[in-house]
Amino acid sequence: MSADTATTAGGGPRGWARDLGMGIRFAVGGGREGWIRTLLTALGVGLGVTLLLGAASIPTMLETRAQRSDARLPIDPPDTAHRSAATLVSADVDTSFRGDPVRGRLLRPDGAKAPVPPGVGALPGPGEMVVSPALRDLIGSPEGRLLRERLPYKDVGTIGEPGLVGPGELAYYAGSATLTTGNGGHRTAGFGARNVADPLDPLVLTLLIVGCVVLLMPVAVFIATAVRFGGERRDRRLAALRLIGADVRMTRRTAAGEALFGALCGLLAGAGIFLSARQFVGGATVWDINVFPSDVTPVPGLAALVLLAVPLSAVAVTLFALRRVNIEPLGVARSGAGRRRRLWWRLPLPVAGLALLLLNGKAGHGGVDPYLVAGGAALFLLGVALLLPWAVDAAVARVRGGPVPWQLAVRRLQLSGDTAARAVSGITVAVAGAIALQLFFSAIQGDFMKITGMDSGRAQIHTSLPSRDVATIRKMISEFRSTEGVRRVMATIDASATRPGPIRPGEDFRPTTQLTVGDCATLAELAHTGSCRDGDAFIVKDSTGAVDGDYIAKTARPGGTVDFARDDEAGDRRTGPRLWTIPASARTVASRPDATGRMAFGIFATPGALDLKLLDHPTARAVIQIDAEVPDAVEYVRNTAARIDPGMRVSPVQNMERDKQFASIQKGLQTAAVATLALIAASMLVTMLEQLRERRRLLSVLVAFGTRRATLGWSVLWQTAVPVALGLALALAGGAGLGLALLHIAGKTTFDWSVVWPLTAAGGALVLVVTLLSLPPLWRMMRPDGLRTE
Template structure:
């Protein structure tokens, strides 16, 4: 009962403490509220990912459609993937044709689009109607008749569409669909990615916890002076501490309400925010009930515990006399013990096996101990450092003296950035060490061509026109265009015999020289092309490509049903050459012929392939290429060539890190700014006195800069050392080698930028507090 009475008294003091009391409580509430809002957002991430995945799977075709031949029925649908890209953003969609009167509808679509009609996502509809989407409108010239509802979209800013067609058939590339809803289990993360995700969660959430603990201490000096008056009327030390805990409890409860308000307001507008092409529906940001309850209990409890621990270092005596028991030098040994214990936990966990199940708890516990140990080490380092600083300019002396008198507030203000930078350094080391595992060389050469197109629907006479249309496209410098089919050796073969078969590639001389080591070529020439260093395959090519003998072109294969074979005689003087790699890294062998030797119009079921080199200085050249492809065949795929390829799960983890880091850095900047403003408010009278005695405002401004720079510099030193240690141990756990030890340099630059930013934002309040009316007292 005594505890409850004293806590209640503290709550009453906080609620009725006048203007100064309310100012301190408001600062605490805002600080705690920002932290709570971020915790609620983090708690919503699992639900967000689950909802996105469920919507994505709901609109995917059923496994039966993908794995088996689906018979035509009243509900089946033919469709072909018509996905494209616009200015670096993916635009997904399908061409569709109903095969009956009651076709299955994808989620979010109320009516099946008719021929030439399109159901579009709200974001795509808005883009097509704007001047910015003019080039995309050329590619998707359909009439928008309906809007895809939220259940059919991964996110509110997704660009997605369904287009109706009356010409799509299985022969022209249509794939029969029986229904929607893919229940195939998602591929689990690899052990390496699990470790990365664990460390990311620890790094992003640890500064939030520290920020909440710091916010509870806002206005501590004024609170302690007020508590001294309670000592004067007879309260003992324990009662005083409990009353202080009650004040902190009231501020944290208000912070919970403020955090809930921040979260709900931000949640309402989250659908209008897009970061790195990622967005979310407001309904996706819903934390689990048990997580919200845990936050609601943990935050006030932490506020009480932090206050009780902090009050142990302060002696509040009658008549307002305060003595920091911390005047005794801080001890170092136990501060070093905590990060050392964290590293030991990680070391004892051992190396992560490639196919083993990863236990997240010891890894998370070890990382938390290291990061929080660094935050505990910071006050000792600042105190030890500033105690040895003497002399200098007046601004420097004012800053140093302030830090010498009370370094605790400064260390609390920068503890968040210390933990964040340490975690960022460790993460960067880890990403650098494992990056090669998730990035592979594609063998493609973007210097020879930047785009690759492929179509089985554009054949015959249209194939030659296709290549010419690409060459006439704005910004295109060169097209390696070919028409490809298969050639077989004529004859009758038994069922168990393999028909001698090789590929046939038709193109102009410039194209063929890109695909094989051809020294001389004229229109009408043909070539037998052998693979490099493969005698067995070369013999198989020669089995079909018999010089002076007939071969059968346009053979009926699985991918070209109903194709009629064409007989053609390979000239007897046809030279034999060796293949070379094309821009996409592939080698072509078999028979190559110029257009003068074989007319592509005689091959109605061939494939048309174009590898396109463009002038990258032409604005939107990629969109011109894609528009040409869409005019030729709406289902033609245009791929961008790249020398490296990144694993999709790894890229998703990196995107999550960027999004989380943006929110955490915003919180850290807010934390430092609020702490700086709170410290300036505490020194209002002192600043006015200094100005009254003739101290220049510029001098005081520089002193504020130094008061921020010294603790941040100390924090960066601790963070870099701790981050390198944590990163080295985590890299060892993954059985990797540290490849880059200098990754902390960008973090140091970010710390410097933060110093300048916080100082500039605090200057307006500093000028206001230096006015003479700050000398007034009541």
């Protein structure tokens, strides 16, 4: 290039295009060193782009999962579809195996034109089933032996992708010859109901927005760091460019062109990594989240934003970084050595972020503004990242003396502390955001936890089985008691008891109360029965001593008669009367809650007090104690229940129940946090290797002059340790500040310090691991032959 050409470099679009193109040519033709720098930049930017494209795919993943979930729901409400050749009867028979949900549905077609669920080629016949690939693998393995016993059907087909929310879902459809609308089934004319999701709670919305900002901000910080790789060598090349006549603006635009080329290569690398990695997502399940590779598709608008933002950011960051560098024809002078960084323009950013968050007020009073929350959190975390270089400068500015490794490290930080600060800025932002999120989590999770009133100390499982057949109920009780791992079964048979005779004037229906049949030990769990023997009966009132309205008083009286025949919805009897006389010796006792928290009232009777064949549509309930020392005791109980009736409901006894919406958001954020931490670890390693490569010649010079390798090794470690310590301290303070602002939005005052220290320790451990991984390359670089050049 001639000097005349260089000096005529001007502004405007043509000048920008020419200078950016020159920078790209320098990056391409820079020899081995230039390509190494470009590859490191491309790798760093590519890792960030991969995660950004993954984040841009989240809306698509959620939408496609919801669509496939809705597509398999029956379209008609229960009992509204009329029987025809184009209908079928179905029933949910969902279960669980070692904590993993297993989705099941029984099907019985009414005719040859019965609808087929999505993903299923043909309806399975009686005794047959079609299964998901994951379920087939599980029941075919030694680990799935117990589950295989629970599914006594012949495997005749596979559920395709349209019928599954994810490749790891455990699901099956089984054919039945006995399922009817009278024994738990519902008739439907097809599948594809729309399940309307509940609107997000304002606190959950705040959590989701802040979570997205916290997860994506470290990615943006690292991309900004990656495009500045090789800054010192680049500056020396720009000085040579100035020597042949280029002005300052031209050299800066040329440098931006080099960064632009690295960013474009990073986009290609990120897209390649993303396309390759998404082929393996189907085999990974994190916190019950599992998706098909085709679901991981970025939203076009968000993908276009990533493709535009990354190159533009590369140019902007490079120009911003060069504002402190004086590139002259005979060398490079960094103004940082003579002028300390200013705090006045950095501090307003976190303050403005806090102000935006506080403008929301409290979430319980009118909701939250998503733009204010997102903008406030982003500004605050950006401010934390920008404060780190100033903090490093301020901390090492007046440090003097100490051991030789310490002096070497401090001097390096004094001359170029921004390089070391950039290496740990991502972890600083990530830890600060994680602390704020965990503080918010711990403060609001109580709002999404419901006390069930159950007592898991008295029992661990409860079951229910509606049945017209009392023999089936007796079988259920007997088989549960003989099941492996079961210590005790408290079983009852429930039915309705009505006052005999017609409806009287002024009544809308005949007074009705509940009948509960069980042995003396079981009834003692439900009421204060006192002494009891088979053949006794009791009138049960609530624990306050008041009879439950007039219904019990009008129906359940010692020596009175009740009718077990149930009325239909119009109040008419469906069968003849089924009369039973309550023993005159029946005592009135107070009720007490069982292990599930249920309070039973009305008539209690032991089996010897009445003929169970009189009962109309009875329901069996069992509360089961299991032996915690028997492995898979819960699975044995579920197998027994499925053997008795696939439609039997088996549920755990839980003291607390978590809101499903809140739990799903929490799982999603935890899954994304794992991916972000993996990216941070990889990006820090790339950044550290790039810094060591830049110092290779300096390290070789010191080794050639006799400096011990241990001295240099400790100096490099101190150069990392000081910014890390300052970064974690800043993250601790920043995370606590952001957490307090979020607590203000939630209207909470509880500040749980116990969630802060593990995150800080995790951030420090991550940096330690990355530093240890960088030691082998460091030893290889500390050789005198590193002075060799061409």
